[in-house]
Amino acid sequence: MDTAFGVKISEPNLADCYQLSHEIRDERIAGIKARLSDRLLILGHNYQRDEVYKFADYTGDSLKLSQYAAQQRDREYIVFCGVKFMAETADILTTPEQKVILPDLAAGCSMADMADIETVETAWEEITRLIPEDTLTPITYINSGADLKAFCGERGGLVCTSTNAEKIIRWAFERREKILFFPDQHLGRNTCKRMGIPLDEMTLWDPAKPNGGNSPEAVRKTRVFLWHGFCSVHQMFQPQHVDCFRKQYPDIKVIVHPECSMEVADRSDLIGSTEYIIRTVTAAPAGTRWAVGTELNLVNRLKRDNPDKEVFFLSPMVCMCSTMFRIDAPHLLWSLERIESGTIVNQIIVPEADRYWAKVALDRMLELA
Ligand code: 13P
Numbered sequence: 001m002d003t004a005f006g007v008k009i010s011e012p013n014l015a016d017c018y019q020l021s022h023e024i025r026d027e028r029i030a031g032i033k034a035r036l037s038d039r040l041l042i043l044g045h046n047y048q049r050d051e052v053y054k055f056a057d058y059t060g061d062s063l064k065l066s067q068y069a070a071q072q073r074d075r076e077y078i079v080f081c082g083v084k085f086m087a088e089t090a091d092i093l094t095t096p097e098q099k100v101i102l103p104d105l106a107a108g109c110s111m112a113d114m115a116d117i118e119t120v121e122t123a124w125e126e127i128t129r130l131i132p133e134d135t136l137t138p139i140t141y142i143n144s145g146a147d148l149k150a151f152c153g154e155r156g157g158l159v160c161t162s163t164n165a166e167k168i169i170r171w172a173f174e175r176r177e178k179i180l181f182f183p184d185q186h187l188g189r190n191t192c193k194r195m196g197i198p199l200d201e202m203t204l205w206d207p208a209k210p211n212g213g214n215s216p217e218a219v220r221k222t223r224v225f226l227w228h229g230f231c232s233v234h235q236m237f238q239p240q241h242v243d244c245f246r247k248q249y250p251d252i253k254v255i256v257h258p259e260c261s262m263e264v265a266d267r268s269d270l271i272g273s274t275e276y277i278i279r280t281v282t283a284a285p286a287g288t289r290w291a292v293g294t295e296l297n298l299v300n301r302l303k304r305d306n307p308d309k310e311v312f313f314l315s316p317m318v319c320m321c322s323t324m325f326r327i328d329a330p331h332l333l334w335s336l337e338r339i340e341s342g343t344i345v346n347q348i349i350v351p352e353a354d355r356y357w358a359k360v361a362l363d364r365m366l367e368l369a
């Protein structure tokens with residue numbers, strides 16, 4: 001690589017970033033942040049590990065981060081410490097001149113991978129063979145590919161997050177009778193149940209089976225089609241974990257993410273997004289006890305930041321999002337060094353074909369949010 005002075009230096013390399021001590025790595029990250037100044041924005045999801053989270057200019061849940069990304073018109077480089085669907089969302093909501101970078105391209109979301117465009121299109125065809133198309137709204141959880149967001153945008157549907165799922169579903173029911181909700185069955189079921197929709201009006205759609213595994217009669221009667229997707233991290237929380245804490249500490253409050261199963265959600269006191277969980281526990285009076293059902297990095301940080309309260313992790317198992325965990329300080333440093341050297345790596349570019357309709361679906365959500 002040639003520098004501006006014509007001197008040849010090698011391109012910053014990932015392996016070298018792993019050889020550095022924590023102190024040197026931190027110093028280099030801080031140095032690049034200072035030099036790039038407001039040309040750079042580092043976003044950090046609430047599940048990020050501390051070594052990365054501490055460098056984020058702005059942190060939050062999926063909704064907060066996407067709203068913030070949409071407002072930042074002057075940042076040339078947006079380094080997204082999160083997972084791929086979040087970086088794609090930021091790319092869709094920013095200008096073509098801005099570059100969104102995901103420090104490790106292997107940081108995906110296993111739940112988002114449970115729905116793909118081919119199987120969703122097949123499901124749509126199978127359902128609309130049995131009911132009129134104009135009675136069905138597709139809703140995708142933001143944890144999904146840009147092509148699925150585009151699918152929803154093009155068919156009068158939209159995106160939701162764990163913060164606004166109820167508002168979005170209500171909006172859909174004001175327009176049409178039925179919804180197809182993907183990929184997270186739990187967010188769909190927990191939200192609809194809390195809205196008073198009976199369980200027998202919701203049908204699980206298994207894309208591996210013809211007609212999703214349902215009879216034509218069941219399809220005609222269904223109001224809510226729930227895709228057979230789930231987050232394996234949140235399935236580690238079990239109803240007996242809630243029971244156990246309640247037995248030991250009758251005054252404990254249980255707060256969980258809506259990606260948990262219905263059995264866990266129903267036993268909990270409060271349910272909401274990662275940001276809601278942080279806000280609620282942080283605002284709680286000193287001396288209160290909390291059992292928290294979401295990713296471990298977030299819960300450990302909550303424990304540390306709230307020494308006046310007792311904060312427990314709801315499961316005896318380790319529930320970490322292994323893909324979020326892929327973004328570590330060496331990857332962050334490497335991607336920043338490559339920005340500075342002018343040889344950007346891991347830029348996320350949503351294909352033009354998906355961009356327009358995906359933005360329509362996201363904008364519909366953001367207008368409501
Ligand atoms: P939030 O939008 O609540 O941060 O959730 C994102 C996510 O992937 C939770 O597993």
Ligand code: SF4
Nearest residue numbers: 109110111231233321
């Ligand atoms: Fe995806 Fe689950 Fe990780 Fe959230 S915690 S990013 S839903 S795999």
